Amino acid sequence: MLRFSKSKIIFTVGIIVIGLLLAVPSMMSREQREAFQRALPGWVPSWIVPSRAIVLGLDLQGGSHVLLEVDVPDLMRTQTTQLRDDIRRILRETRVTPQGGIQLTPRGAQIRVPDVADRDKVLPKLRELSQPLGSAVLGQGGGRDLDVSVTPDGLIALNYSEAGVNEKVRRAVDQAIEVIRRRIDVTGTTEPSIQRQGADRILVQVPGLQDPQRLKELLGRTAKLEFRLLAQTGAADVDMLPMKEEGGNRVPVERRVIVDGSDLVDAQPAFDSRTNEPIVNFRFNVRGAQRFGQATTEAIGRPLAIVLDNEVISAPTIQSAITGGAGQISGRFTVQQVNDLSVLLRAGALPAKLTIVEERTVGPGLGQDSIEAGKKATYVATIFVVIFMFATYGLFGLFANIALVVHVGLIFGLMSILEATLTLPGIAGIVLTIGTAVDSNVLIYERIREEFKSGRSMVSAIQAGFDRAFATIVDSNSTMAIAAVILFFLGSGPVRGFAVVFILGILTTVLTAVTLTRMMIALWYHWVRPKTLPF
Amino acid sequence: MRLIRLWPDDSRFDFMRFRRFSFPFSAIISVATVVLLLTVGLNFGIDFKGGTLMELQAKSGQADVGKVREAANGFGFGDVEVQEFGTAGGISLRFAIQEGGEAAQSAVVQKARDTFGGEYEFQRVETVGPRVSGELVQSGTIGIILAVVAVLFYLWFRFERELAVGAIIGTLHDIVLTLGFFVITRHEFNMTSIAAILTIVGYSLNETVVVFDRTRELMRRYKTMPSVELLNLSINNTMSRTVMTAVTTALSLLALVLFGGRAIEGFAQVMLYGVVICTYSAICISSPMLIYIGLRGSEAAKSVGGKVAPAE
Numbered sequence: 001m002l003r004f005s006k007s008k009i010i011f012t013v014g015i016i017v018i019g020l021l022l023a024v025p026s027m028m029s030r031e032q033r034e035a036f037q038r039a040l041p042g043w044v045p046s047w048i049v050p051s052r053a054i055v056l057g058l059d060l061q062g063g064s065h066v067l068l069e070v071d072v073p074d075l076m077r078t079q080t081t082q083l084r085d086d087i088r089r090i091l092r093e094t095r096v097t098p099q100g101g102i103q104l105t106p107r108g109a110q111i112r113v114p115d116v117a118d119r120d121k122v123l124p125k126l127r128e129l130s131q132p133l134g135s136a137v138l139g140q141g142g143g144r145d146l147d148v149s150v151t152p153d154g155l156i157a158l159n160y161s162e163a164g165v166n167e168k169v170r171r172a173v174d175q176a177i178e179v180i181r182r183r184i185d186v187t188g189t190t191e192p193s194i195q196r197q198g199a200d201r202i203l204v205q206v207p208g209l210q211d212p213q214r215l216k217e218l219l220g221r222t223a224k225l226e227f228r229l230l231a232q233t234g235a236a237d238v239d240m241l242p243m244k245e246e247g248g249n250r251v252p253v254e255r256r257v258i259v260d261g262s263d264l265v266d267a268q269p270a271f272d273s274r275t276n277e278p279i280v281n282f283r284f285n286v287r288g289a290q291r292f293g294q295a296t297t298e299a300i301g302r303p304l305a306i307v308l309d310n311e312v313i314s315a316p317t318i319q320s321a322i323t324g325g326a327g328q329i330s331g332r333f334t335v336q337q338v339n340d341l342s343v344l345l346r347a348g349a350l351p352a353k354l355t356i357v358e359e360r361t362v363g364p365g366l367g368q369d370s371i372e373a374g375k376k377a378t379y380v381a382t383i384f385v386v387i388f389m390f391a392t393y394g395l396f397g398l399f400a401n402i403a404l405v406v407h408v409g410l411i412f413g414l415m416s417i418l419e420a421t422l423t424l425p426g427i428a429g430i431v432l433t434i435g436t437a438v439d440s441n442v443l444i445y446e447r448i449r450e451e452f453k454s455g456r457s458m459v460s461a462i463q464a465g466f467d468r469a470f471a472t473i474v475d476s477n478s479t480m481a482i483a484a485v486i487l488f489f490l491g492s493g494p495v496r497g498f499a500v501v502f503i504l505g506i507l508t509t510v511l512t513a514v515t516l517t518r519m520m521i522a523l524w525y526h527w528v529r530p531k532t533l534p535f
Numbered sequence: 536m537r538l539i540r541l542w543p544d545d546s547r548f549d550f551m552r553f554r555r556f557s558f559p560f561s562a563i564i565s566v567a568t569v570v571l572l573l574t575v576g577l578n579f580g581i582d583f584k585g586g587t588l589m590e591l592q593a594k595s596g597q598a599d600v601g602k603v604r605e606a607a608n609g610f611g612f613g614d615v616e617v618q619e620f621g622t623a624g625g626i627s628l629r630f631a632i633q634e635g636g637e638a639a640q641s642a643v644v645q646k647a648r649d650t651f652g653g654e655y656e657f658q659r660v661e662t663v664g665p666r667v668s669g670e671l672v673q674s675g676t677i678g679i680i681l682a683v684v685a686v687l688f689y690l691w692f693r694f695e696r697e698l699a700v701g702a703i704i705g706t707l708h709d710i711v712l713t714l715g716f717f718v719i720t721r722h723e724f725n726m727t728s729i730a731a732i733l734t735i736v737g738y739s740l741n742e743t744v745v746v747f748d749r750t751r752e753l754m755r756r757y758k759t760m761p762s763v764e765l766l767n768l769s770i771n772n773t774m775s776r777t778v779m780t781a782v783t784t785a786l787s788l789l790a791l792v793l794f795g796g797r798a799i800e801g802f803a804q805v806m807l808y809g810v811v812i813c814t815y816s817a818i819c820i821s822s823p824m825l826i827y828i829g830l831r832g833s834e835a836a837k838s839v840g841g842k843v844a845p846a847e
Contacts, residue, residue: 373796381790435787483737
């Protein structure tokens with residue numbers, strides 16, 4: 001019958017109180033939360049007091065959302081260049097000269113070795129270049145990253161397999177995430193989020209950024225630094241690279257890299273003591289210092305090309321052997337450029353070029369406006385609905401209104417404990433659930449009314465109203481849930497925030513509109529013993 | 536205190552009569568919408584079309600739209616849509632997607648920041664490259680199809696086949712008419728619009744399901760009642776609830792339209808329209824559809840035939 005045991009009441013109220021308490025930290029600012037945690041007496045463990053708060057989406061707190069994609073052709077170019085160097089080393093070791101040199105293909109390299117004896121010398125070594133894929137510990141996968149094939153006329157082709165390319169891309173993404181994290185840390189932004197998305201993408205979300213353009217510059221540069229020698233006339237293995245200082249004229253540069261950025265241990269912005277020009281001072285690690293020292297000893301009098309992202313920044317002539325492992329880069333930089341370059345060099349080079357495929361930036365002012373507008377809409381919607389429900393159902397409307405306020409509180413509580421992100425569409429979702437949450441109450445009340453009119457007693461009508469409306473409530477909420485769940489899996493960012501709110505709203509409405517309302521009505525009935533419905 | 540009743544108790548209104556107007560009306564509107572979709576098309580936002588959207592706020596509070604338009608068109612990035620919004624010097628710029636793949640898009644933002652950065656605050660910058668926009672189109676389409684399929688399955692498990700068919704026709708009707716709203720108002724169609732459409736799918740079903748739950752219940756109680764009468768009774772019985780829920784939902788959406796701010800206004804307007812459409816279709820499309828589909832198989836069809844013929 002219309003009876004609630006004491007334990008049930010305590011249980012329901014308990015859950016609701018806990019749910020509402022969880023929402024409290026979200027109503028405070030971060031400083032208030034921390035102050036509150038500190039103010040606790042020492043014997044209270046800090047986890048008892050809820051401290052998790054809703055995370056505001058970038059559209060509400062302002063910030064940049066940048067989706068980067070690994071440039072796979074660029075990555076494969078780097079890989080095949082490395083492969084060529086490996087092949088060259090093997091050819092040198094085995095003293096085999098292929099016909100027509102080493103040809104690079106988009107996915108690998110090929111050489112022609114018509115002599116069978118030579119081929120037998122080279123092939124086993126070349127096969128060693130191919131690495132097994134997947135976790136070697138578990139011995140699974142079985143595939144190899146490099147396919148080595150030979151035609152009868154002696155064409156040896158080394159091509160990265162599909163799985164090999166994927167593996168390279170995966171590793172490139174991992175490395176890039178590390179590099180990006182180091183780069184962004186320097187800018188001093190709080191709580192950047194950098195995560196892998198899909199196979200070849202990285203999502204960077206930086207809240208509250210003042211200068212999104214600088215972020216993009218930091219992300220967009222590969223920052224591959226190489227020290228090479230300018231080629232002498234007639235030299236083989238030469239790249240034609242644009243020269244920064246001479247308006248992009250191309251100059252011949254030796255393919256051989258003396259030292260690259262990975263051997264740097266430090267890079268700092270500074271000013272040249274003589275010209276007062278902004279420069280970057282750097283230091284090499286031991287290996288880099290050794291190589292650099294040796295190369296500069298051998299090449300005194302020749303210009304050294306400092307190559308950044310395939311552009312020659314400057315090409316000073318080597319005056320004397322540089323064995324100390326330190327040096328400087330000049331190139332008509334501005335102070336800002338020098339700062340950025342040292343950051344990039346310290347953070348290391350990206351394994352491949354990253355392309356920005358999506359950018360969404362919201363200024364902090366607009367975010368604040370959206371929060372204010374959202375709050376206002378929430379209050380107004382609540383007032384509209386509360387007045388309307390009370391005007392229609394009187395006391396029962398009041399019960400529904402209490403349930404409604406608890407419902408909104410619980411959504412916030414659940415979002416806090418899940419550390420879900422509240423976005424602008426999410427606020428719209430909350431406002432919308434204010435309208436739809438009372439639907440369950442309406443279904444129940446209308447049914448009670450109907451049952452009462454058809455001649456049932458109060459208790460029996462209320463009982464039947466709840467029982468019969470329940471199936472419909474489940475049906476109508478399930479249909480809403482279907483749409484919301486699909487939206488959750490489909491959408492990203494703001495739209496997903498809407499789906500989260502909607503799903504949580506459907507869950508809490510069952511607790512508040514059905515259980516809580518029923519409890520209030522049961523208590524009221526036992527207290528007042530009314531003879532007729534109040535609406 | 537006197538309480539409000541929006542709908543009289545024990546109404547005996549002949550809703551089924553409406554089908555003579557509502558069916559041709561909805562049919563014409565739906566066909567017109569499809570024609571408009573194919574000829575005029577939706578006003579796709581950058582989510583689906585790619586390109587760059589910027590919202591600037593004049594630091595002085597006074598925006599010079601003409602000057603901005605002239606400058607932006609001089610960038611050489613193709614035609615620019617420049618619009619004023621709000622009251623205090625807001626300007627939005629929309630650049631079409633640029634030739635030259637993903638990297639080409641950032642040049643637009645760079646150029647605009649250099650040009651307008653002095654006098655205007657950049658409140659919002661969104662750039663969507665060709666690949667991402669293609670994917671968003673895909674996931675948006677998949678989403679709507681998936682929603683319809685999921686709903687079909689739900690109805691199939693939960694209801695008799697006839698009721699399920701009626702409900703799905705109603706839902707499709709609501710999707711089409713919502714798209715029509717987008718075509719006619721030229722509201723920007725983006726990912727948020729997909730969210731609105733999916734929510735409308737949910738709401739549409741919600742409305743239909745409440746009526747059909749009652750229809751099913753009455754079918755068991757009155758085994759011989761003719762379909763038209765049965766359906767009329769179901770709607771009349773649930774009408775006070777339908778009106779109540781439509782009003783509370785509309786009230787909260789109205790609050791969003793009035794106070795939610797520019798970014799959410801469009802979504803709220805579409806939803807508000809959706810609530811009206813869904814309520815209309817539950818009463819005037821899905822339910823009367825059952826007369827033709829046949830509520831109780833052949834036996835129901837017979838009784839319908841006898842009823843409808845003289846009236847027409």
